[in-house]
Amino acid sequence: MAAFNGEKLAMIDxxxxxxxxxxxxxxxxxxxxxxxxxxxxLWTVGDVREAxxxxxxxxxxxxxxxxxxxxKTLGLPSSQGVRCDAAPTRARNDDGDG
Numbered sequence: 381m382a383a384f385n386g387e388k389l390a391m392i393d394x395x396x397x398x399x400x401x402x403x404x405x406x407x408x409x410x411x412x413x414x415x416x417x418x419x420x421x422l423w424t425v426g427d428v429r430e431a432x433x434x435x436x437x438x439x440x441x442x443x444x445x446x447x448x449x450x451x452k453t454l455g456l457p458s459s460q461g462v463r464c465d466a467a468p469t470r471a472r473n474d475d476g477d478g
Contacts (some may be wrong), residue, residue, distance in 0.1 A: 398454060401425030407453065416441045429454055 397405075402425045404417050420439045422428050428436070428450055436447050 400424060400429065404428065409449070409453065412441055413446050413449065416446075424472050425454055 404414055404423060404425070404427075407414070407425070409417075416430060416439050417423075422431060433447055436442060436450065437444070
């Protein structure tokens, strides 16, 4: 369990069947999405996983539905996880005081 400012956080693991070094071209994504990602310099699954939602939404031709598809396909929800813009989620202790 990771800690943030001394608090325990629940982290969401990326989808294990998609390694970070997998090419975007190898994913079953709509061609428009693949082209937009590579034009923006996001070449691998790891590049997209680590990109903040705000950056992805700035890519021409990508919107909320494309972002949702990417987060679902990559196994990393848009509001939790290891990305730098993710909001921390407090983990509860078994005794309920966390």
